[in-house]
Amino acid sequence: MTVPGYENDLELATRLADAADAITTARFRALDLAVERKPDRTPVTDADTAVEDAIRAILATDRPDDAVLGEERGGTAATGRAWVLDPIDGTKNFLRGVPVWATLIALVEDGDPVVGMISAPLLGRRWWAATGDGAWMSDSAGERRISVSKVASLEDAYLSTTDLNSWVEYHSREKYIDLVDACWESRAFGDFWHHCLVAEGAIDVTAECIVNPWDVAAAQVLVTEAGGRFSDLNGEARYDNGSALSTNGLLHDEVLAILKR
Template identity: 85%
Template sequence: MTVPGYGDDLVLATRLADAADAITTARFRALDLRVERKPDRTPVTDADTAVEDAIRAALAAERPEDAVLGEERGGSAATGRAWVLDPIDGTKNFLRGVPVWATLIALVVDGDPVVGMISAPLLGRRWWAATGSGAFSSDSAGTRQLSVSGVSSLSDAYVSTTDVNSWREYHSREKYLELLDVCWESRAFGDFWQHVLVAEGAMDVAAECIVNPWDVAAAQVIVTEAGGRFSDLDGAGRYDNGSALSTNGLLHDDVLGILKR
């Protein structure tokens, strides 16, 4: 795998994803899986912490000068080079035996995601991108370059969002329903999957009203390198502003016109 600029970092992200997959697949549906509840009432399993600890140990050995921000162990990605980690995105699925979950790994440089790696081993899928080098995915059929859809009207758009109760609490239930009403079809794939589906061209819009930086840092570079557009719900091209909108680019302003408050 040769990628100019961030090629070595992407190769490292691939090895980190391999290590994560070995841990998560071994613990998936394990009868002795340990589950705790964090202060925000979200679940964390022993697999989450084991993956993050393993990735942090590898980064300490191979990129000792880089900062790390992870869901389970904290940290900062404010300046310079920082790796942003979500050891298991979709922990609720993981602990319930639903195979839709992934490890998310991003390299952020001075606040901008430049490398993204998303690995979903039970789906047999992986997605990755580096700034200026395109976005790609692999599955049992091989590797292909990603490109967003060419849908240009919301009336023809396939949209994925998250739970309506989250929109009621963190943004606007009315605007959520307005978006769904004007689109052709809606689903709630949630988490990482809806954003990579936008990058693949399978979905046209993915919107989340509440996210953490580690939820979408990798998705941002994958979506944009596939030709799409990523922002928060106010239109700022940031992964760390608390919300997320991925589109094919053609529909972005129309969606923002509905969701902006």
């Protein structure tokens, strides 16, 4: 529920991101940073858990009827209103001192992301969107509305994707190579950032063969509100099907045709 007379959901997401940034910036490159391994062998730091706990505490007070799904503490977003959280997307970067990481916050209503907030304090950037309100970002140049590119041919497209080993394990080495070969240029910006770059119009296609719901829920509403298209690698417009494809919309079907071939 939204508390009468109080901030709306996007304003609340902004406050949640501010709370997260205060924790992550204080713990970045900390000499006493505690690091553990989860069962899937991915790392988790004390900053990850501290951020998620802080956000959950605020939500428990300000949106007590909403569910929460977080990377570190679990939960569900199956029905109704749910906040989907990735306290630090890019934990490997965070613990190695690489400044490319962000806190991802999404509000999902009956399975559809309606608010997305992505805050990358060490990059000095924040991106946000709400259904019907467009996509926005702020950086050193100020706050502005963003939109996807107009590139209409894959041979002119700038692609970002993940490492080849993940494609070999979870999808197809051949389709990875086919997609890279079809595009003008490819990079691996990784994690949250390449979806944000699609929304900004800086790149045209982002494909990930393996993701978790908290990795891309915020990205889905950001990309779509920027005029692009978001789906899994089979073309279904869902953040929770285990893969992700963000494009400027003009290239989406062509990319799907390659990946489903």
